[in-house]
Amino acid sequence: MSILVFVEGADNEIKKSSKEAISYAAETAKLTGGGDVIAVVFGTHDEGALASLGSHGADKVIHVAEESLNQNHISAFGDALTSLAESHVAAMIIMVKSAFSDNVGARVAGKIGAAIISNVVSLPEVSGDFTVKKSIFTGKAFATVKVPGDKKVLIIKKNTVDLKDDGASASVEKISAPVEVKFTENITGRDKAEGGILLDEAEIVVSGGRGLKGPENWGIIEDLAEALGAATGCSKPVSDMGWRPHHEHVGQTGVKVSPNLYIAIGISGAIQHLAGVNSSKVLVAINNDPEAPFFKAADYGIVGDAFEVVPRLTEKVKSLK
């Protein structure tokens, strides 16, 4: 029995969150008494980079090296993954949560008759029934779920396990698509959102709210983000007013982030904003109102004027580097 990991990547880069899924699979294999961890990667990728997935816990990498699979396609990926799950007698298929993987996972689970659990936030408990914890109600609560049956698709949230990095190397098997991949539509072009670091992949996010007063003041957010190597985000009203692009809007109706550090500057901490950030490891709030709700959710808080605090923080970060 093996564990397959569906690895996502773009532009020859493997997503860090997919590497976490590999580490999750390796830990799960230990708990469940073994089985190879096989990372499945689609599209054009550098073989050396794929071998290095061994460092995160993969025993083997299957590289479905079809150029046509450089574009994400639910049914094509789902069908290919289903075929590999069957040929490798996979007991579990693990992937990291994304809008795309939810659909791919559902297709695979339907085809192989597996249980599917999304938003998983814990390693499985295997002493009795196989159970996992999942986040529900946009992160406001958790449910413990018993997963019966001998086939499971687990879709984990980012930051569920620490990334393993032990320098090991995996063997790489390059194959063509195991089934005929059918495209019901074709992506003919992609416009990448501007900005260097993808918000939903970022380790650190610096986010600004209406307390920043206007778009002309975003320099202090960008300077701090640059000093920290962070992505920038914002609250909903900020993007609604056109101060920042919509792809930066964080929250229940925007991007959901799970960085190691989320710094909220001049953001009140409305429940709809918190719903998008509450799986961050450390939350920091900077607000001049000591009663701002964000302080109840934050691990650290600074009560002060953003226009004084943030430039000082940036200088301090730069001096520490």
Ligand SMILES: Cc1cc2nc3c(=O)[nH]c(=O)nc-3n(C[C@H](O)[C@H](O)[C@H](O)COP(=O)(O)OP(=O)(O)OC[C@H]3O[C@@H](n4cnc5c(N)ncnc54)[C@H](O)[C@@H]3O)c2cc1C
């Ligand atoms: C259905 C629905 C969905 C929603 N989805 C989202 C969502 O996904 N994301 C989201 O963000 N919101 C969402 N909202 C809106 C949400 O309810 C809040 O209105 C919004 O988050 C408030 O944004 P804000 O904190 O930037 O602004 P405000 O609530 O105006 O807060 C500004 C904060 O800045 C502080 N401040 C002011 N001046 C300074 C200063 N000089 N220095 C430091 N601090 C200062 C103030 O004390 C205040 O706490 C949604 C609302 C609804 C009804």
